[in-house]
Amino acid sequence: MRSPLTRRDAAVGAVLAAIHLTLLASTLDIGFSRDESFYFDAAEQYSAWYDVLLANPGSAFSKDSVDRYFAYNAEHPALPKMLFGASWRLFGKMHDPTEEPFSRGWYFQGKPPATILGWFSESTAMRLPALLLASFLVFAVYLFGVEFLGRRAALFAALAWMFQPHAFWHSHFACFDVPVTALWFLMAWTFLKSMPPPGEPRLRSHAMWALLTGVLMGLALNTKHNAFFFPPMAVLWWVLAKRREFGISLQGAGLKVRIPPIPLAFFAMLLVTPVVYWALWPRLWHDPISHLKWYFSFHAKHEYYWVYYFATLYTKPPFPLGFPFVMSAMTIPGTTVLLFLAGALRLSKEYLVRLGARFSDSLSTVSSHLPSREPGVVLFIFLNFLVPFLVIAHPQVPHFGGTKHWLHGVTFACLMAGVGFELLLDGCRDLADRIGGIFRTRRVRIAGASLILALFVGPAAWDTMTDTADGSSYYNAFAGGRAAMGEMGMQREFWGNSAFSALPWINQNLPPGSRVDFHDTTWGAVQMYRRDGFLRRDITPVWDYKSADAFLFHWHKEFTDIEADARSFYKSAVPGFVWAPGGVPLLDAWVKTSARNLGKTP
Amino acid sequence: MTGPVTRIALSSILVAAALAYIGMAAVQRANVPDEASWEQAASTVRAGWKEGDLVVFWPAWAHAGAAGFQGLAVDIAELPDWYEAAKHPRVWVVASPSGKEPELPGGWHAVSRTEAGRITVHMWTPGELVLAWDGLQSLKDAKVSRGDGEKRQGCSTWQDGKWHCGAQHPWQNVGRISRDIAGRVRDVIWAHARDNSEPLEIRWAGVSAGRTLTVNVGLTQRAIEQVTGSPVEFEVRVGDRVEISRSIDINEAGWFRYDIDVSNLGPVDVTVRIVAKKNQDRQLCFTADMWR
Incomplete structure (x- = not known):
């Protein structure tokens, strides 16, 4: 059943969130991914709108103003980029164009805005809203777990989410994937809280939670389109969970249709969500229908990116059905995967026993010993886990982006792993009871539980906190570790971020004025490397290895011909630098013969 | 249905699997060659290098230390191609991780094997056909x-x-x-x-x-x-x-x-x-x- 949340629960959740934020903040040296660089650019452009808003509020909402400041990256809602931009303006330490005239060319308006607080580097300031939301998600996972599954499950679920190399890596970015994961989770939580427990009346607080669900749904849709899948999933859950309350019967000459009370959150989604959606996306202010038509059309016909999966390069549909499931099994730390399986086993067993209890007295007795859970909650968690995975599993859906497109399902997988942790502790308690003696004492039991927690969280934490800059290239030890990328022919690098790890080598070794082909790294990312001081200013980025002195080949299977051409053109059999966390090359830096003046620091 | 015995058994399996996982992860990490091993391997190859030789890595994708072999003929492709390698009179096989011996292709001869930290350097010669x-x-x-x-x-x-x-x-x-x-x-x-x-x-x-x-x-x-x-x-x-x-x-x-x-x-x-x-x-x- 639902456990009331206490201040202590909130305090524990807050401590976990604070730890998460600290860990994120201490590992900010992570390269800029391709999509992040586009959002940096968008955030900067959108933030110029704030100046208009402050100077002339009336004109800020005009079509001209919207078209001018929000034209770029219109295929995604504006909200996250508006937040990134606001944070950048408020906290970012800008370059001073009087001292650094060259920096003018690095900015959208031909000069940087004035520094306001200047607490963080520009990229960190852009990332701050996403970092905060990612940390708040840990708080939410813990409290959701406490409320619906119990404190032990909640603790493991929160830690399991915190310590996932891929999710942790994505949590750093000024992107949409972890923010929409957070908002999906919050909306799922408030949705469930808006439903009165069975047999209890609907209270004013339920209406408030429903209203909040509508608002959160609007925010989630304003973050990324994944959120569109929540309402159908919620309806499916409602129909399945309340199926016994639906009915049709003959009454006199007509039919009597019986339906359970419709969740208030559905009304909020219909009435409140569209208003929030419209209000926070400037592109919808003046011509919502045509922009939404374009928006849906863009995503319905999204290009296919290539996926290297078990030594096959998938370039077009059908994509492998098991992709999200297999990739998660390989890229979530093994101990978490184990407990997810145990949790799924326990929840399946509970479901079957409860089902059988209706027909069998013996099972009814067994059922009475099962953990007390609110009807429908396990199904809700399961669907929230499954639906995001299924959406990507569809063979016609583009599979690009590694593991990030179903992260909002992974938070619920962590809750199921929490149930597995509970099963594990129950088994250990049973064992302690059998052994007896000192093992029955509270102190020893707490110590034992802590040891078990460390045994399962420790490896995940270790995996997450090592090679953090290459979190998206992590494969767990059951899969063979990072070597799985080479051994099994799996995708190594997704987002052009590996150039970051070559920057120290470039800065130290390439002669002054060198031209570098950054390959899969975008112009925006290179600009931000310069702005934040990661890259020497005299290095000229080009995207043509023939006119470059060095070529940073990001190891993607689909690009190997380009590397071969560059190697031939540079007349070199061996790269000058290889970035290979875990021994698997992610980036080969090729140097033109004439530029092989290595070791000379300008 | 899930009595204490079943729970204890399941928990024991989970703990054993977690311990195995930790062990596997530790072994995998320990087997990744460090910089010193790569330097040692490159020195070994250079010391015995003859014109016409070829360096290949084993597994073929494991060319993390390739930069140390500048100036030599090196194959860094993702998979081995022993047929093409056989065009060279001698082939240096730079093998990592340690403990995983490379498989000698049929008809080839192993000439030498040298430990280089976490790497083993093998020198092989192809079969009789020239x-x-x-x-x-x-x-x-x-x-x-x-x-x-x-x-x-x-x-x-x-x-x-x-x-x-x-x-x-x-x-x-x-x-x-x-x-x-x-x-x-x-x-x-x-x-x-x-x-x-x-x-x-x-x-x-x-x-x-x-x-x-x-x-x-x-x-x-x-x-x-x-x-x-x-x-x-x-x-x-x-x-x-x-x-x-x-x-x-x-x-x-x-x-x-x-x-x-x-x-x-x-x-x-x-x-x-x-x-x-x-x-x-x-x-x-x-x-x-x-x-x-």
């Missing part, structure tokens, strides 16, 4: 033509290592290239099929005598990804005799090897003929070698 002629290296000597009978036209423009039929063409040519075929980048002869069943022929006259003529053929990775064009007919004649006749389907992946016994024939003429009804993306590549 390369007598390499079509890729002798491409300039080939006669390339298109069409048949009276319509046959010689492709006499040799530019940048490629034969062109008339003016230079970016892909309708016959030349040396490196392309991803059947899992790895290979140095091959590019012979993109021509359209409308117009044959493309590459002919070498008086190829050195040998025991075996080996031909490898396949479509590029880019070609097999497409659903364009038509199957490509690939034919190899030795003298006037057709030794290989094969159709390669549009999505057919592979690097197909054919060994033709040419012992006692003396110098021979080798002709490769490529025909396709529709040539879009039909990026056919091949190699041809004479072994004695």
